[in-house]
Amino acid sequence: MEQIWKATDCIHIRRLFDAAAGFTKLEESEHQHVHECQLCQGVFYIFIGLHSNIPPAASPKKTSAA
Numbered sequence: 001m002e003q004i005w006k007a008t009d010c011i012h013i014r015r016l017f018d019a020a021a022g023f024t025k026l027e028e029s030e031h032q033h034v035h036e037c038q039l040c041q042g043v044f045y046i047f048i049g050l051h052s053n054i055p056p057a058a059s060p061k062k063t064s065a066a
Contacts, residue, residue, distance in 0.1 A: 009033070010040050020047035 011030050018024045026034065034040050 010037060013043065016040065016044045017047050020044055021051045 011026070011033060015024070015026070015030070016034075019026045019030075034044055
């Protein structure tokens, strides 16, 4: 099923970025929109990932066979 995106209905990218960083709070209508719109939700989750303090996964250490 093809979904048509209407960019005029979506939240501005900068607003999502600021909300993910904790600089601002989304209004109730924006909050609801993020839950309903896969595009805004995906962008918001990407921005949250950029601002998270989770360290990258530890890579396995290579041991030398000395």
